[in-house]
Amino acid sequence: MLSRITTLPPGVGPTGPTRLRPLLDGDLLSVPELLRAAVEPVLAIGHRLGDDEDVAVGPFLRRRFGAAVTERVVDPLLGNLHAADVQQLSLRACAPALVTAAQEGAPLSPSVWRQRSEALPATWRRLRGRCRPPAPSAMPLLNWPGGISTLVHALAGRARRHGASIQACTPVRAVSRDQDLLIVHAEEASIPADAVVLAVPAAVASALLTATSTRAATVLAGQSSTSVVTALARFPRSAVPAELAGVNGMLVASRSQRALKAATLLSNKWPHINKADDFLIRLSAGRHGGLDVTGVPDDRLVRDMLADLTALTGLGGATDVLVHRWPDTVPLQLVGHLDRVARARRVLAEDAPGVYLAGCAVDGVGMSSCVSSGDRAAEDVMAFLPAITTAGAAQGGRIGT
Incomplete structure (x- = not known):
């Protein structure tokens, strides 16, 4: 298990790698783990999803790409997105782009990338803004100047x-x-x-x-549903380590046993809230199958999340924290x-x-x-x-x- 922060390579999405070449230049996977993921097209042969069959995302992708991809990519990305255990999440509901390939016994990587590329123009037609749509190869982080x-x-x-x-x-x-x-x-x-x-x-x-x-x-x-807690923390900009420049956020794998499951560096991610003296970070905790935040007091959650943030990034000294709870509101698509x-x-x-x-x-x-x-x-x-x-x-x- 990785105990350090690792940059997510291009072409890696919530349901695994859409391209393997960028993984070769990173340190997310070891050479044996890369080789295991690379044989996915071969392993696809003979493994077909029934027309009316639904399976859990975690075991399905573990069989295709290996344990390392599931634990280091699918769990922190897809699992944190749904605040759930990927070993129970529905493939059809949470990873619909994979279903056609799974039914045909075809490789998953080309299927995901093709459907994502085809979906971008339609999304931009629906939600037109002031920005021009990016090239299909881009992975955009876009928002309105005044926020969502x-x-x-x-x-x-x-x-x-x-x-x-x-x-x-x-x-x-x-x-x-x-x-x-x-x-x-x-x-x-x-x-x-x-x-x-x-x-x-x-x-x-x-x-x-x-x-x-x-x-x-x-x-x-x-x-089923689960509860999550978010905390908006303000730090002096002078306290932010130089290594966090340009970092939009980080996701924490469930195996880490930390209270913090994700952190979004809002001041880096969205220019419209980037202030000269303050640096804002949104922290989140709570996940089905992991930490149950229901009975944990706010002060303890804030303390544990800030401690995890410091351990992972070196950033400490929050001046203000605003906590918001979402009790039993995150749907579990099992x-x-x-x-x-x-x-x-x-x-x-x-x-x-x-x-x-x-x-x-x-x-x-x-x-x-x-x-x-x-x-x-x-x-x-x-x-x-x-x-x-x-x-x-x-x-x-x-x-x-």
């Missing part, structure tokens, strides 16, 4: 211009049906709706649907996740027409996954509304989200 909240405010503004009413900080207790209308029961009012989109954690959706579809509520109650989501959507269509599921709890983490999930929900609602209008069921109802 720019997208949220733009979407909210556009929705309001089209007549939408956004009621933030309004807790909802349940969703029920009154004849042909759905009723969203908020704390201070009941809101009639023709359609409802639930983009909430699975446990919350389960509770909201108890009166509408007990079958869907039961399926969603079986969806083996069989897509089948469970499909079952929940199927019974919802039967028991509660007009109620739809969206968001990371069902369709995956990350901006692109959430955008695609929102598109699907919007298309479902728009297809549903003409049907109920034709049937004469919609009389002044509204869409609830």
